[in-house]
Amino acid sequence: MKVITMNTAAEIGAAAGSMFVQTVQNKENAVLGLATGATPLPTYDYMAQACARGEVSFKKVSTFNLDEYCDLPQSHKNSYFTFMSENLFSRIDVDMQNVHFLNGNAPDAEAESRRYAAEIEAAGGIDIQFLGIGRNGHIAFNEPSDKFTNDAFKVHLTESTIEANSIYFDDVPMPHYAMTMGIGSIMRAKKIVLVATGKSKAEAVRAMICGDIDPHCPASILKAHPDCTIFLDEDAASLL
Protein backbone atom coordinates (compact mmCIF):
# COMPACT_ATOMS: atom_id res chain seq x y z
CA MET A 1 0.00 0.00 0.00
CA LYS A 2 1.12 3.51 -0.79
CA VAL A 3 0.79 5.89 2.20
CA ILE A 4 0.63 9.65 1.56
CA THR A 5 0.38 12.23 4.35
CA MET A 6 -1.02 15.69 3.55
CA ASN A 7 -1.78 18.80 5.60
CA THR A 8 -5.52 19.32 5.21
CA ALA A 9 -8.68 17.35 4.49
CA ALA A 10 -9.32 19.66 1.51
CA GLU A 11 -5.92 18.78 -0.02
CA ILE A 12 -6.67 15.10 0.47
CA GLY A 13 -10.11 15.58 -1.10
CA ALA A 14 -8.49 17.13 -4.18
CA ALA A 15 -5.94 14.31 -4.45
CA ALA A 16 -8.46 11.49 -3.92
CA GLY A 17 -11.10 13.27 -6.03
CA SER A 18 -8.69 13.68 -8.92
CA MET A 19 -8.02 9.92 -8.87
CA PHE A 20 -11.77 9.35 -9.38
CA VAL A 21 -12.00 12.07 -12.05
CA GLN A 22 -9.01 10.63 -13.94
CA THR A 23 -10.51 7.16 -13.81
CA VAL A 24 -13.68 8.49 -15.47
CA GLN A 25 -11.73 10.62 -17.96
CA ASN A 26 -9.89 7.46 -19.06
CA LYS A 27 -13.01 5.25 -19.09
CA GLU A 28 -16.35 7.02 -19.47
CA ASN A 29 -18.33 3.99 -18.24
CA ALA A 30 -16.09 3.41 -15.20
CA VAL A 31 -17.55 1.64 -12.16
CA LEU A 32 -17.12 3.64 -8.95
CA GLY A 33 -17.32 2.18 -5.44
CA LEU A 34 -18.56 4.88 -3.08
CA ALA A 35 -18.70 5.43 0.68
CA THR A 36 -20.64 7.56 3.14
CA GLY A 37 -19.64 9.36 6.35
CA ALA A 38 -17.77 12.61 6.96
CA THR A 39 -14.52 11.42 5.35
CA PRO A 40 -15.52 11.39 1.64
CA LEU A 41 -17.16 14.84 1.65
CA PRO A 42 -14.09 16.82 0.43
CA THR A 43 -13.55 14.18 -2.27
CA TYR A 44 -17.18 14.51 -3.40
CA ASP A 45 -16.80 18.32 -3.40
CA TYR A 46 -13.83 17.99 -5.74
CA MET A 47 -15.73 15.61 -8.06
CA ALA A 48 -18.77 17.92 -8.17
CA GLN A 49 -16.60 20.95 -8.90
CA ALA A 50 -14.71 19.14 -11.67
CA CYS A 51 -18.07 18.17 -13.21
CA ALA A 52 -19.38 21.77 -12.93
CA ARG A 53 -16.21 23.01 -14.66
CA GLY A 54 -16.91 20.60 -17.52
CA GLU A 55 -13.71 18.61 -16.92
CA VAL A 56 -15.53 15.30 -16.51
CA SER A 57 -18.93 13.75 -17.17
CA PHE A 58 -20.35 11.00 -14.98
CA LYS A 59 -23.25 10.30 -17.39
CA LYS A 60 -22.05 6.81 -18.27
CA VAL A 61 -20.54 5.71 -14.94
CA SER A 62 -22.10 3.13 -12.64
CA THR A 63 -21.84 3.48 -8.89
CA PHE A 64 -22.07 0.93 -6.08
CA ASN A 65 -22.29 2.07 -2.47
CA LEU A 66 -20.67 0.09 0.29
CA ASP A 67 -23.54 -0.18 2.74
CA GLU A 68 -27.02 0.79 3.84
CA TYR A 69 -28.88 0.67 7.14
CA CYS A 70 -31.53 -1.98 7.77
CA ASP A 71 -34.97 -1.09 9.15
CA LEU A 72 -34.88 2.46 7.74
CA PRO A 73 -36.82 3.56 4.63
CA GLN A 74 -34.52 4.47 1.73
CA SER A 75 -36.19 7.92 1.65
CA HIS A 76 -35.38 8.63 5.35
CA LYS A 77 -33.06 11.61 5.86
CA ASN A 78 -30.47 9.38 7.55
CA SER A 79 -30.36 6.66 4.89
CA TYR A 80 -27.11 6.38 3.00
CA PHE A 81 -29.09 6.72 -0.22
CA THR A 82 -30.25 10.19 0.93
CA PHE A 83 -26.70 11.05 2.02
CA MET A 84 -25.34 10.20 -1.42
CA SER A 85 -28.15 12.01 -3.23
CA GLU A 86 -27.51 15.19 -1.25
CA ASN A 87 -23.72 15.13 -1.19
CA LEU A 88 -22.86 13.79 -4.62
CA PHE A 89 -25.53 12.52 -7.01
CA SER A 90 -27.55 15.77 -7.14
CA ARG A 91 -24.31 17.67 -7.87
CA ILE A 92 -23.04 15.60 -10.81
CA ASP A 93 -24.60 14.39 -14.06
CA VAL A 94 -24.82 10.71 -13.05
CA ASP A 95 -27.76 8.74 -14.48
CA MET A 96 -29.69 7.53 -11.39
CA GLN A 97 -30.49 4.30 -13.31
CA ASN A 98 -26.81 3.44 -12.91
CA VAL A 99 -26.72 4.07 -9.14
CA HIS A 100 -26.70 0.84 -7.13
CA PHE A 101 -27.41 0.33 -3.44
CA LEU A 102 -27.81 -2.62 -1.14
CA ASN A 103 -31.43 -2.80 0.01
CA GLY A 104 -31.31 -2.72 3.81
CA ASN A 105 -34.96 -3.77 3.93
CA ALA A 106 -34.63 -6.82 1.70
CA PRO A 107 -36.51 -9.76 3.29
CA ASP A 108 -33.75 -12.24 2.38
CA ALA A 109 -30.24 -10.89 3.08
CA GLU A 110 -28.51 -13.77 1.28
CA ALA A 111 -30.55 -13.26 -1.90
CA GLU A 112 -29.83 -9.53 -1.66
CA SER A 113 -26.10 -10.27 -1.37
CA ARG A 114 -26.24 -12.48 -4.48
CA ARG A 115 -28.14 -9.76 -6.40
CA TYR A 116 -25.51 -7.13 -5.53
CA ALA A 117 -22.56 -9.38 -6.43
CA ALA A 118 -24.21 -10.20 -9.78
CA GLU A 119 -24.81 -6.51 -10.54
CA ILE A 120 -21.19 -5.61 -9.76
CA GLU A 121 -19.99 -8.43 -11.98
CA ALA A 122 -22.38 -7.47 -14.81
CA ALA A 123 -21.04 -3.90 -14.66
CA GLY A 124 -17.51 -5.27 -15.16
CA GLY A 125 -16.26 -5.02 -11.56
CA ILE A 126 -15.36 -1.93 -9.54
CA ASP A 127 -12.62 0.18 -11.14
CA ILE A 128 -11.94 2.43 -8.14
CA GLN A 129 -13.25 2.07 -4.59
CA PHE A 130 -13.34 4.83 -1.95
CA LEU A 131 -13.00 3.76 1.69
CA GLY A 132 -13.02 5.50 5.05
CA ILE A 133 -11.92 3.64 8.19
CA GLY A 134 -13.79 3.26 11.47
CA ARG A 135 -12.20 4.01 14.84
CA ASN A 136 -12.25 0.24 15.37
CA GLY A 137 -10.53 -0.46 12.03
CA HIS A 138 -13.71 -1.35 10.15
CA ILE A 139 -14.05 -0.80 6.40
CA ALA A 140 -17.62 -0.44 5.13
CA PHE A 141 -19.45 -2.14 8.03
CA ASN A 142 -17.01 -5.05 8.28
CA GLU A 143 -16.54 -4.90 12.04
CA PRO A 144 -13.59 -6.52 13.85
CA SER A 145 -14.17 -10.27 13.92
CA ASP A 146 -12.47 -13.67 13.91
CA LYS A 147 -12.52 -14.04 10.13
CA PHE A 148 -12.62 -11.94 6.98
CA THR A 149 -15.95 -11.82 5.13
CA ASN A 150 -16.50 -12.29 1.40
CA ASP A 151 -19.68 -11.02 -0.32
CA ALA A 152 -22.29 -8.64 1.13
CA PHE A 153 -24.06 -9.66 4.34
CA LYS A 154 -26.29 -8.37 7.13
CA VAL A 155 -24.24 -7.17 10.09
CA HIS A 156 -25.03 -6.40 13.73
CA LEU A 157 -23.17 -3.12 14.30
CA THR A 158 -20.76 -2.81 17.23
CA GLU A 159 -21.16 -0.38 20.14
CA SER A 160 -18.22 1.67 18.79
CA THR A 161 -19.94 2.17 15.43
CA ILE A 162 -23.32 2.92 17.00
CA GLU A 163 -21.69 5.49 19.29
CA ALA A 164 -19.82 7.12 16.36
CA ASN A 165 -22.85 7.34 14.05
CA SER A 166 -25.78 7.89 16.41
CA ILE A 167 -24.94 11.63 16.55
CA TYR A 168 -26.60 11.89 13.12
CA PHE A 169 -29.94 10.46 14.32
CA ASP A 170 -32.43 12.76 16.06
CA ASP A 171 -35.95 11.56 15.19
CA VAL A 172 -35.48 7.78 15.26
CA PRO A 173 -32.94 5.59 17.08
CA MET A 174 -29.98 4.56 14.96
CA PRO A 175 -30.52 1.12 13.40
CA HIS A 176 -28.39 -1.64 14.91
CA TYR A 177 -28.19 -3.62 11.68
CA ALA A 178 -26.92 -2.81 8.19
CA MET A 179 -26.28 -4.54 4.87
CA THR A 180 -22.63 -4.15 3.91
CA MET A 181 -20.32 -5.21 1.13
CA GLY A 182 -17.93 -7.84 2.43
CA ILE A 183 -14.13 -7.77 2.46
CA GLY A 184 -13.99 -10.02 -0.61
CA SER A 185 -16.20 -7.63 -2.60
CA ILE A 186 -13.99 -4.69 -1.59
CA MET A 187 -10.71 -6.50 -2.33
CA ARG A 188 -11.91 -7.34 -5.86
CA ALA A 189 -11.92 -3.60 -6.75
CA LYS A 190 -9.11 -2.87 -9.22
CA LYS A 191 -7.94 0.22 -7.32
CA ILE A 192 -8.64 1.28 -3.72
CA VAL A 193 -8.34 4.74 -2.15
CA LEU A 194 -8.65 4.94 1.66
CA VAL A 195 -8.81 8.29 3.42
CA ALA A 196 -8.39 8.83 7.18
CA THR A 197 -8.46 12.25 8.83
CA GLY A 198 -8.44 13.25 12.49
CA LYS A 199 -6.98 11.99 15.78
CA SER A 200 -9.85 9.58 16.39
CA LYS A 201 -8.56 7.44 13.50
CA ALA A 202 -4.88 7.36 14.57
CA GLU A 203 -5.01 4.04 16.46
CA ALA A 204 -6.94 2.26 13.67
CA VAL A 205 -4.48 3.67 11.10
CA ARG A 206 -1.54 2.40 13.15
CA ALA A 207 -3.06 -1.09 13.38
CA MET A 208 -3.86 -1.09 9.65
CA ILE A 209 -0.37 -0.05 8.53
CA CYS A 210 1.96 -1.37 11.24
CA GLY A 211 0.11 -4.47 12.44
CA ASP A 212 -0.28 -7.93 10.92
CA ILE A 213 -3.12 -8.73 8.53
CA ASP A 214 -5.74 -9.63 11.11
CA PRO A 215 -9.56 -9.68 10.91
CA HIS A 216 -9.66 -7.91 14.28
CA CYS A 217 -8.47 -4.86 12.26
CA PRO A 218 -10.43 -5.44 9.02
CA ALA A 219 -8.60 -2.60 7.17
CA SER A 220 -5.30 -4.48 7.61
CA ILE A 221 -6.33 -6.75 4.68
CA LEU A 222 -5.62 -3.80 2.36
CA LYS A 223 -1.90 -4.61 2.68
CA ALA A 224 -2.65 -7.58 0.42
CA HIS A 225 -4.24 -5.40 -2.33
CA PRO A 226 -2.02 -4.70 -5.36
CA ASP A 227 -3.16 -1.08 -5.90
CA CYS A 228 -4.18 0.65 -2.68
CA THR A 229 -3.41 4.30 -1.82
CA ILE A 230 -3.91 5.59 1.73
CA PHE A 231 -4.27 9.36 2.28
CA LEU A 232 -3.75 10.59 5.86
CA ASP A 233 -3.67 13.95 7.58
CA GLU A 234 -1.06 14.60 10.29
CA ASP A 235 -3.49 13.69 13.09
CA ALA A 236 -4.47 10.34 11.55
CA ALA A 237 -0.76 9.62 10.90
CA SER A 238 0.33 10.69 14.42
CA LEU A 239 0.90 7.16 15.80
CA LEU A 240 2.92 5.83 12.83
Ligand code: PGA
Ligand atom coordinates in the same frame (compact mmCIF):
# COMPACT_ATOMS: atom_id res chain seq x y z
P1 PGA B 1 -16.48 8.72 9.05
O1 PGA B 1 -16.75 7.16 9.06
O2 PGA B 1 -16.05 9.05 7.65
O3 PGA B 1 -17.80 9.37 9.37
O4 PGA B 1 -15.42 8.99 10.05
C1 PGA B 1 -15.81 6.32 8.47
C2 PGA B 1 -16.18 4.88 8.73
O5 PGA B 1 -16.78 4.58 9.78
O6 PGA B 1 -15.86 4.03 7.89
